[in-house]
Amino acid sequence: MTAPATITPVPELAARAKAASRLVGVASTPARNDALTAAADLLVAHAEQICEANAADVARAGAEGTPAHLIDRLRLSPARVEAMAGGLAQVAAWPDPLGQVTDGWTRPNGLRIERVRAPLGVVAVIYESRPNVTSDAAGLCLKSGNAAFLRGSSSAMESNRAITAVMREALDKVGLPPDGVVLVEDASRAAAVEFMRQRDFVDCLIPRGGPSLIQSVLDNATVPYVIDGAGNCHAYVDAAADLDMALGIVVNGKTQRPSVCNALESLVIHSQAAADFLPGAAAALDGVELVGDERARALVPSMGAASDADYATEYLDLKMSVKVVDSLSEAIGHINATGTGHSEVIVTGDLAAAERFAREVDAAVVLVNASSRFVDGEEFGFGAEIGISTQKLHARGPLGLEQLTTLKFVVRGDGQLRG
Amino acid sequence: MTAPATITPVPELAARAKAASRLVGVASTPARNDALTAAADLLVAHAEQICEANAADVARAGAEGTPAHLIDRLRLSPARVEAMAGGLAQVAAWPDPLGQVTDGWTRPNGLRIERVRAPLGVVAVIYESRPNVTSDAAGLCLKSGNAAFLRGSSSAMESNRAITAVMREALDKVGLPPDGVVLVEDASRAAAVEFMRQRDFVDCLIPRGGPSLIQSVLDNATVPYVIDGAGNCHAYVDAAADLDMALGIVVNGKTQRPSVCNALESLVIHSQAAADFLPGAAAALDGVELVGDERARALVPSMGAASDADYATEYLDLKMSVKVVDSLSEAIGHINATGTGHSEVIVTGDLAAAERFAREVDAAVVLVNASSRFVDGEEFGFGAEIGISTQKLHARGPLGLEQLTTLKFVVRGDGQLRG
Numbered sequence: 001m002t003a004p005a006t007i008t009p010v011p012e013l014a015a016r017a018k019a020a021s022r023l024v025g026v027a028s029t030p031a032r033n034d035a036l037t038a039a040a041d042l043l044v045a046h047a048e049q050i051c052e053a054n055a056a057d058v059a060r061a062g063a064e065g066t067p068a069h070l071i072d073r074l075r076l077s078p079a080r081v082e083a084m085a086g087g088l089a090q091v092a093a094w095p096d097p098l099g100q101v102t103d104g105w106t107r108p109n110g111l112r113i114e115r116v117r118a119p120l121g122v123v124a125v126i127y128e129s130r131p132n133v134t135s136d137a138a139g140l141c142l143k144s145g146n147a148a149f150l151r152g153s154s155s156a157m158e159s160n161r162a163i164t165a166v167m168r169e170a171l172d173k174v175g176l177p178p179d180g181v182v183l184v185e186d187a188s189r190a191a192a193v194e195f196m197r198q199r200d201f202v203d204c205l206i207p208r209g210g211p212s213l214i215q216s217v218l219d220n221a222t223v224p225y226v227i228d229g230a231g232n233c234h235a236y237v238d239a240a241a242d243l244d245m246a247l248g249i250v251v252n253g254k255t256q257r258p259s260v261c262n263a264l265e266s267l268v269i270h271s272q273a274a275a276d277f278l279p280g281a282a283a284a285l286d287g288v289e290l291v292g293d294e295r296a297r298a299l300v301p302s303m304g305a306a307s308d309a310d311y312a313t314e315y316l317d318l319k320m321s322v323k324v325v326d327s328l329s330e331a332i333g334h335i336n337a338t339g340t341g342h343s344e345v346i347v348t349g350d351l352a353a354a355e356r357f358a359r360e361v362d363a364a365v366v367l368v369n370a371s372s373r374f375v376d377g378e379e380f381g382f383g384a385e386i387g388i389s390t391q392k393l394h395a396r397g398p399l400g401l402e403q404l405t406t407l408k409f410v411v412r413g414d415g416q417l418r419g
Numbered sequence: 420m421t422a423p424a425t426i427t428p429v430p431e432l433a434a435r436a437k438a439a440s441r442l443v444g445v446a447s448t449p450a451r452n453d454a455l456t457a458a459a460d461l462l463v464a465h466a467e468q469i470c471e472a473n474a475a476d477v478a479r480a481g482a483e484g485t486p487a488h489l490i491d492r493l494r495l496s497p498a499r500v501e502a503m504a505g506g507l508a509q510v511a512a513w514p515d516p517l518g519q520v521t522d523g524w525t526r527p528n529g530l531r532i533e534r535v536r537a538p539l540g541v542v543a544v545i546y547e548s549r550p551n552v553t554s555d556a557a558g559l560c561l562k563s564g565n566a567a568f569l570r571g572s573s574s575a576m577e578s579n580r581a582i583t584a585v586m587r588e589a590l591d592k593v594g595l596p597p598d599g600v601v602l603v604e605d606a607s608r609a610a611a612v613e614f615m616r617q618r619d620f621v622d623c624l625i626p627r628g629g630p631s632l633i634q635s636v637l638d639n640a641t642v643p644y645v646i647d648g649a650g651n652c653h654a655y656v657d658a659a660a661d662l663d664m665a666l667g668i669v670v671n672g673k674t675q676r677p678s679v680c681n682a683l684e685s686l687v688i689h690s691q692a693a694a695d696f697l698p699g700a701a702a703a704l705d706g707v708e709l710v711g712d713e714r715a716r717a718l719v720p721s722m723g724a725a726s727d728a729d730y731a732t733e734y735l736d737l738k739m740s741v742k743v744v745d746s747l748s749e750a751i752g753h754i755n756a757t758g759t760g761h762s763e764v765i766v767t768g769d770l771a772a773a774e775r776f777a778r779e780v781d782a783a784v785v786l787v788n789a790s791s792r793f794v795d796g797e798e799f800g801f802g803a804e805i806g807i808s809t810q811k812l813h814a815r816g817p818l819g820l821e822q823l824t825t826l827k828f829v830v831r832g833d834g835q836l837r838g
Binding site: 219371379 | 441637816829837
């Protein structure tokens, strides 16, 4: 990595992003869309330079003995750069979230109150190796009228710098301030902590990375943040389930893409359905390691024993815990006790069971008779997504553009005074 | 203060509140309302014991040399207890925020997606001297289906304990778990920090107190929180303002109750209106110390000079800064640079100026031709309020019951699998 001659201090960069956010936030819809389209074109035009910068990152990672799968996440190709450009063009085509009036009313004294969707201001994103996050995050921020304040990993520094340069060039080209996208180039841990504490300038922090990054945010951040949490997702197969439907949902949820947060990790089954369901499910889940309680193991002798830790584990792999319960209440209690509040499924034909599960299970998303794999911004119709929040404040579930905005009250009167 | 025989550790109390929150959250609307009504009745019935407990707090505060105005905030009387009971009865009468479907749509694959208002779970409130916050906060939490996890000040410990006992008795009486209201009785600083870090159990923390409490939350909390921020509120009197209306709004905003966060702190006036407005305004603001820039002082010779610090200060007193500007742009720039994002007023008859101010001023509430003093939960029609948020995530502006809830996605299908 070629160190820049002087590294700009984090607060100065944050202040520049804040100043730019004032202009980005009041730019017209076409101006913001033009910036995204220009950035898409420039990414393609500069694909070669971006890939060269990336090659330097990849070479350094190789020399440092970085594992191959991490190098793969880091590596860009002309095709990957084109995909990044395509992502920006897509975001440009979405409806503008700003200016939407979500509700309004008139008070007895004649004051008219409206709640209007407005930009957050500066959205800070701290993320790990994949350099495409640089353009993805910047694109979503600009579309929603925010400045993007970015801190990528040191391993992708050259790539991130090249992509940021393109985004800034695009802003300049359409008459918006280049500081609408600002990258922190100080790769130190101290700078990361400083990044999370720019309370005067940052309106929202979004960490995109593993558990240690999340823990660092919890420990250090003084700015408001939205956390993309773990998914220990359950499917509960009720006594009144259509067992064919249940089999499809369990197999799809577990095996279609086991490494993601909306994949199933645990199967909870009513004791009345267990004998009919479990042996066939175990056969259909060929290649998945199952661990369960005694009653499940009695029905599927090849199943290992599940510990309490198993029921609390997000495997993100071809492994699944199984628990037999005697009632809907027991299922809900188990899921609320062991789940992470991400996505929870019930398969049932019993309306009352479905409604009770939907009301009592405490999760961002509760699904009735559908695969947990649908919990995703695109599948929900939000276009691309920034993540899936398991926190309850501000944003819960798939994060779309709307979650990069805030609401502002506008009150109109004709001279009202308070008595 | 009579120390309890053994003080229960904070995490154990938090876990109890969490367990209770599962039951409170699924209790019917009438059950939650009955709990509030029962608590109101019991407060009145036990007013004598509550006042006795309070007398012990007041006596201790007196012995410790606490200033008289703080002792007054601490003191309860039978009338104050009755007012607390009246508050609970009022909250019981409001509509239930839970179960509201805020939006919903159907995807091309037939999945029906709804967003439904649900309780947060455990709402933690940390607050300073006033013991009435104990019943107010508990009432709002229970109404919105949450357990209340409370940490008052040590100075009000006996009062808070007595009020909490009544709330718990009311819950028990209507068949809800008493742990729906839990008070932390450990008055140590370490316990306060621990209180802010119960991430496994607490869904939202609301601090109610001064700047040092807020700073402690920023420094220590790992749970999500909503901050009730300072209000350095401006009124901008435009060139096109009705100056009589402007005078009323400025005097009302500054003097009707100067000690609160929605009071005006600064007057910004267009240079074209300054000569006609400032001398009369200074006369009408008799008793208010004015400090201003050179042009303002030329028009009002009695005015002191304003420093940069003045323009950044929330006086909460009969003092006001004055600034003359040459354009709407300058006014907006000054307000965004010096304001705290609370409430900002424009007085104008110019529609374009009003609309631009509403869009470009970055504040929880922007008011056109109305007093800033209307920025208040009751004045907005929310019933009582928990505070006024100046943060942009989750809740911005006056906090009502709705802000004590979250949204949950409920997805209904008939066996959809992801391809």
